[in-house]
Amino acid sequence: MVKKVLVWALVVFVVFYLLSDPNGAAAFVSHVLHGLRSAGTSLSTFVSKL
Numbered sequence: 226m227v228k229k230v231l232v233w234a235l236v237v238f239v240v241f242y243l244l245s246d247p248n249g250a251a252a253f254v255s256h257v258l259h260g261l262r263s264a265g266t267s268l269s270t271f272v273s274k275l
Contacts, residue, residue, distance in 0.1 A: 243250045
């Protein structure tokens with residue numbers, strides 16, 4: 226029950242954040258995607274060096 230409440234609270238917080246600061250949310254998503262791309266590139270380089 227507590228887990229369900231925490232998940233819903235997180236969802237409500239994320240929606241509130243997106244609606245109140247869309248530029249900040251876009252920057253956050255951009256940083257996350259850049260990090261994932263960097264991790265993918267690093268993993269690809271590692272595997273190709275094997």
